[in-house]
Amino acid sequence: MTGFLDNLSDIGRGLVEHRVRLGITGLSRSGKTVLLTALVQALLHPERLHGLAAVREGRYRAALLRPQPSQTLPRFPFEENVARLTGTAPDAGGHPTWPESTNRQAELRLSIRYRPPGLLGKLGDEILHLDLFDYPGEWLLDLILLDHDFESWSAAMMEEIAASDLPESKALRARIDAVDPDTPTPGAEATAMELAPLFRAHMHARQEAAGRALALHPGRFLLPGELEGSPILTFAPLPPPGGDTAPRRRRGGTGESPRALMRARFDAYRQEVVRPFHRRHFARLDRQLVLIDALEGLARGGEATARLDRELEALQRALRLGRGWLPRALRPSIDRILFACSKADHLPSDQHPALEDLVRRSLSKSLRHARFGGAETEVLSLAGLRATREVAADGRTARRYLAGRPMDGTEEVAHYPGRIGGGEDDAHRAGAERSFAPLAFQPPGGLDAGAAWPHLRLDRALEFLIGEDLR
Known part of the structure; x- marks a missing residue:
């Protein structure tokens, strides 16, 4: 009876509110907490979201954090995470640090005011309530x-x-x-x-x-x-x-x-x-963002690709995809899912297509089934908060290096992680073992809680997930 009443109340809100429920998940150490914090920061300060059509076309007005609809779920600690990333937390000593990983479910509501395109825009602005549901990927499995x-x-x-x-x-x-x-x-x-x-x-x-x-x-x-x-x-x-x-x-x-x-x-x-968990939370989602730390698995070598295949297969088995015959307000279901290769700033940009292709191949069968069921899918490499920048070394203009502060250092270094799957330039010595070893970096310095932060393709991710809802 409780589940029935919850669903009835949920349907009622869906009929009167313009609302999208976005689930964000990822297995441990996939960067989920940072990604969600950066996503909210970007929507509050959208100056760098050029890939989001509503921003690019000047139709995006503003966004505000609002009270979340659930009175029993913990609130996602957005402000505390921002304080850590900007170095303003009481115990940070002025140094930015990565926030602690979340190990429980949490929720946050962001309300976005925008102007629809075309004739509808002449009728005035509209508001989209974006309900963000954060939960561990282990619970999804x-x-x-x-x-x-x-x-x-x-x-x-x-x-x-x-x-x-x-x-x-x-x-x-x-x-x-x-x-x-x-x-x-x-x-x-x-x-x-x-x-x-x-x-x-x-x-x-x-x-x-x-x-x-x-x-x-x-x-x-x-x-x-x-x-x-x-x-x-x-x-x-x-x-x-x-x-x-x-x-x-x-x-x-x-x-x-x-x-x-x-x-x-x-x-x-x-x-x-x-x-x-499935009935009260997961089954009510409209969109799903799944973070995949493919780089960490590939760095372990051995049967890394096979392990990645098994992980993605398990995630796909757990996901509820596709549309039913009822309208979304009456029968919610996940109709868009983004598989995001996280920490793309730990890899030179010329290797991002190879990373996406690797994940896309692992998901090929499941993606076909999802599309047949009516769900739209996408694979994208991104970094919610970019901690590195690309530089070229003297005499090695064809090779792109990553500049940033490593986790165990205080000075900026230029780092080349190797190539996914190896390559001729990674085995230039006879008999040398091809290696891939990405480096972990500290948060970038100079972040301002009241300004936009650097990212990689976060705007493209948002366009895929909610772009159509801002039209």
């Missing part, structure tokens, strides 16, 4: 769990654990092997409390080794938010009955079996965490 029960999920997780050589995975497997999962026992809760931290350690180690979160890893184990320490996050996978563990003699006992307890908590996680 949780939507895949709705297609699984405890048995199928456990089977997939046990296969992953068995194939991993990480110490954390071996410790988890050894403890699971010592559990009798099907005998009722008063110690089932103690077993769950012992296995859950080991399972979380395994997930963190796998994430660190792969450079990203993996599908079927419960997102709240990695970023628990307000659920930290709750029983609903106290479960772990178990081998199937008669599976690859040695047979155990069944004994009579009292209490609940570990399997029954784990299954109940897995089901509760799906029903009380994942499904409400």
